Amino acid sequence: MRKNRFHLTDLPSAVIIFIVVFVFFAVSAGGFFSAYNLASILTQSVIPCLLVLGVAIVIMSAGLDLSVGNVLTLSGVTCGLLLKAGMPVALAMLVGVLTGTACGFLNGFMVAKMKLPPFIATLAMMNIASGLANTLSQKKPVYWEREAFPILDTIGTGAVLGIPVFALIGVLVMAVVIFVFYRTRLRTNVYTLGGNEEVLHLSGVSVAKWKIVVFTLSGLMAGVGGVLMDARVTCADPTVGTGLEFAAVVGAVIGGNLQNVGKGNLFGAILGAITLATIRNGLSIMHMNNYWQMVLTGAILVIGMVIRELFVRIEHKKKLKEAEASA
Amino acid sequence: MEPILKLEGITKTFPGVKALDSIDLDIYPGEVHVLAGENGAGKSTLMKVLSGVYQPDAGTIYVDGKATPIPTPQAAEQLGIRMIYQELNLVQELSVARNIFLGHELYKNRVLGLLDFKKMEERAREILATLNIPIDPSVKIKELGVGQQQMIEIAKALSMDARIVVFDEPTSSLTDNEIEELFSLIASLKEKNIAMFYISHRLGELFEIGDRVTILRDGQKIDTKPISDITMDELIAKIANRDLDNLYPHEPVAPGEVVLEVKGLTNEKCKDISLTVRAGEIVGLSGLVGAGRTELARAVFGVDDYGAGEVLLCGKKVPKHNPRKAADMGISLLPEDRKTEGLALKLSIRENETVATLAQLFKNGWIRAGLERETAEKYVRDLEIATNSVEKSAGQLSGGTQQKVVVAKWLMTKAKLFIFDEPTRGIDVGAKTSIYSIMDELVKENAAILMISSDLQEVLGMSDRIYVMAGGAVQKEFAAGEATQAEVLKYAFQEG
Ligand SMILES: Nc1ncnc2c1ncn2[C@@H]1O[C@H](COP(=O)(O)OP(=O)(O)OP(=O)(O)O)[C@@H](O)[C@H]1O
Ligand SMILES: [Mg+2]
Numbered sequence: 037m038r039k040n041r042f043h044l045t046d047l048p049s050a051v052i053i054f055i056v057v058f059v060f061f062a063v064s065a066g067g068f069f070s071a072y073n074l075a076s077i078l079t080q081s082v083i084p085c086l087l088v089l090g091v092a093i094v095i096m097s098a099g100l101d102l103s104v105g106n107v108l109t110l111s112g113v114t115c116g117l118l119l120k121a122g123m124p125v126a127l128a129m130l131v132g133v134l135t136g137t138a139c140g141f142l143n144g145f146m147v148a149k150m151k152l153p154p155f156i157a158t159l160a161m162m163n164i165a166s167g168l169a170n171t172l173s174q175k176k177p178v179y180w181e182r183e184a185f186p187i188l189d190t191i192g193t194g195a196v197l198g199i200p201v202f203a204l205i206g207v208l209v210m211a212v213v214i215f216v217f218y219r220t221r222l223r224t225n226v227y228t229l230g231g232n233e234e235v236l237h238l239s240g241v242s243v244a245k246w247k248i249v250v251f252t253l254s255g256l257m258a259g260v261g262g263v264l265m266d267a268r269v270t271c272a273d274p275t276v277g278t279g280l281e282f283a284a285v286v287g288a289v290i291g292g293n294l295q296n297v298g299k300g301n302l303f304g305a306i307l308g309a310i311t312l313a314t315i316r317n318g319l320s321i322m323h324m325n326n327y328w329q330m331v332l333t334g335a336i337l338v339i340g341m342v343i344r345e346l347f348v349r350i351e352h353k354k355k356l357k358e359a360e361a362s363a
Numbered sequence: 364m365e366p367i368l369k370l371e372g373i374t375k376t377f378p379g380v381k382a383l384d385s386i387d388l389d390i391y392p393g394e395v396h397v398l399a400g401e402n403g404a405g406k407s408t409l410m411k412v413l414s415g416v417y418q419p420d421a422g423t424i425y426v427d428g429k430a431t432p433i434p435t436p437q438a439a440e441q442l443g444i445r446m447i448y449q450e451l452n453l454v455q456e457l458s459v460a461r462n463i464f465l466g467h468e469l470y471k472n473r474v475l476g477l478l479d480f481k482k483m484e485e486r487a488r489e490i491l492a493t494l495n496i497p498i499d500p501s502v503k504i505k506e507l508g509v510g511q512q513q514m515i516e517i518a519k520a521l522s523m524d525a526r527i528v529v530f531d532e533p534t535s536s537l538t539d540n541e542i543e544e545l546f547s548l549i550a551s552l553k554e555k556n557i558a559m560f561y562i563s564h565r566l567g568e569l570f571e572i573g574d575r576v577t578i579l580r581d582g583q584k585i586d587t588k589p590i591s592d593i594t595m596d597e598l599i600a601k602i603a604n605r606d607l608d609n610l611y612p613h614e615p616v617a618p619g620e621v622v623l624e625v626k627g628l629t630n631e632k633c634k635d636i637s638l639t640v641r642a643g644e645i646v647g648l649s650g651l652v653g654a655g656r657t658e659l660a661r662a663v664f665g666v667d668d669y670g671a672g673e674v675l676l677c678g679k680k681v682p683k684h685n686p687r688k689a690a691d692m693g694i695s696l697l698p699e700d701r702k703t704e705g706l707a708l709k710l711s712i713r714e715n716e717t718v719a720t721l722a723q724l725f726k727n728g729w730i731r732a733g734l735e736r737e738t739a740e741k742y743v744r745d746l747e748i749a750t751n752s753v754e755k756s757a758g759q760l761s762g763g764t765q766q767k768v769v770v771a772k773w774l775m776t777k778a779k780l781f782i783f784d785e786p787t788r789g790i791d792v793g794a795k796t797s798i799y800s801i802m803d804e805l806v807k808e809n810a811a812i813l814m815i816s817s818d819l820q821e822v823l824g825m826s827d828r829i830y831v832m833a834g835g836a837v838q839k840e841f842a843a844g845e846a847t848q849a850e851v852l853k854y855a856f857q858e859g
Pocket of ligand 2: 406407408449531761762763
């Protein structure tokens, strides 16, 4: 009887890239391999990890979300303005998160109901969110009275038992998403959307509803990211999220999440996001500027795909060998 | 007894086609009602009206005598209508159990939506056991063969209580053993008073299991009769709307030089295979599904790699694992899995047909649109492709009509060697004969044909020589006229 087997193609290329990158910086960037710096890489990874989860799930479902960076910004700006206006902190944060969620819902609605290609719908949302964030903030960082909201400082920079609260919250949110993904119908339905959405329809499940769920979830993650970012940097900058969408897409892809294959890997996506954060950290230790990071992130995407192709070929050769051995 | 289901005046129009024209039909508990008709006659559409996928433009559905609209697949599910669709509807990366319960999962905690994986796997195991399907429910679908996947599809449909089950061409990818298993399953469902619709182009099957037969043509009902009141010839005549006295119009020609020579080819699925095909010859490759025939074809054409062995075309070595080169040298492969390998569902019939031959249609860099259109139209006529225009997109065609388009596409290539993998699967009886005639023309023009087929009648009727494969190896070669059905089967069942 047939058994499930491990296929090399199930291994995200992020694993290889991460090891190479990590060893490279550990050897050549002084101060990289210190407890303090490693901890700060992890803290820097929190928000990209949140975004990458949402984006990975969208990609697995054969969608794409280019808006998460600017939706994060908009959520942060909304929350910041409300704080500035003196709204209770819990309420302001909630509205911030809901702003992101609503953007995600709109993305889902455009894709599922108005039948826009995900690329177009989220590209539009990317611009809408950025435009709104800049208008609302008048293109300036929004500051609020820090002393009025000590809880925000606790979230942003505090620690319990030596662990940053910021990271703790991030990990908690990620754990919930992963749990929900693997333990409920979400994974089944997302894989089915990615593999062949007709199957979902014929099984009596609403395709439109689940597409909306998936995009909304991605918006929710961007919303959470936005308010956490506020707490972290103690202001709401209308450009803070720019480029985060690209990092999220690249992280998801090298983490083994591709469109139209009907499968995915959330842990791979997280590793993908951490890999990119590691590169950013290592380069800045080596005093390389931002533009080099962009070059490298782009290159990593290509390298990731090349590694995957390599895996496909090795897997193929392996099959042949087995065959010859049995013949 | 009252019919469990009655359709009255069901009409369904798609842009440019009346797929169903005022159809009346009923079915009784415990009855197997078989549907027959050409590709595009409306069989699948009618069943999709039943399963809530399509809404009829006019007409009424009565369930237990009450008028009952079926607006969605969910509604059909609640009425106990189960559908096994013509195309496989499984998720490759999920386990058998998750696929069986797709859309009606079992929960540990409904409110939180927590799934009960253990219970689903146990239940799946039980369901598979009662259906005599020896598959582990924790295995992912992608690890299974097509036949096994088809059996899972059936298990999925029967995992919930059913009153009416629809089988839309379930046997096209099953082995003989699995077909027998399916038929005994149908018999046991019959005892439980479950009503069944059954669609197949393998007309022999209809007589084996049917109680009544309904023939559709161009969206209209031609007749409904007890199956015992009709003969095979009458049935064929009603389906094709003409008498087909010679189903296999093949006239052997004197074979020429050796075109294909395979020497000791060995890979994952093929064990040390040697064979030859000469110009002017149709060579049948018989065997059970899974015998390694498709894999051999893929290796010869270079889609799959192989280890030992070599492939020669007209004495020249065909490079390994290079389908492009193989095509340039003059090999043409009609793949078995047309939906994923052969057809661009969003492109039009014309584009699909001519994509393999585009080079021949170019002149000074401009595509000769007139010629392209003419050629496409010629094949639409020859194969009686059910469409109102060559510009219709392939995804909108009936299952069998899609097959015809792919076959047409491959027939248009000018090749020295044609490899046809199940050329007539899912194709209606009239068009089968047209395809055979075209094959016959091809060999008269000195082409060589290697035809893989699970349809024994077809192999016996069309081949000049026959190789029988089992367990990845060639078991036997029969010269023209030597083979009989029993002999071929004997070797097909031989293992290793
Ligand atoms: N979604 C669709 N859009 C447009 N036309 C369609 C669609 N589905 C079916 N048709 C058309 O309706 C007609 C009937 O198709 P149907 O699939 O019911 O045929 P069938 O009898 O099942 O044939 P086969 O034996 O090939 O499966 C065909 O002309 C087909 O092109
Ligand atoms: Mg059909």
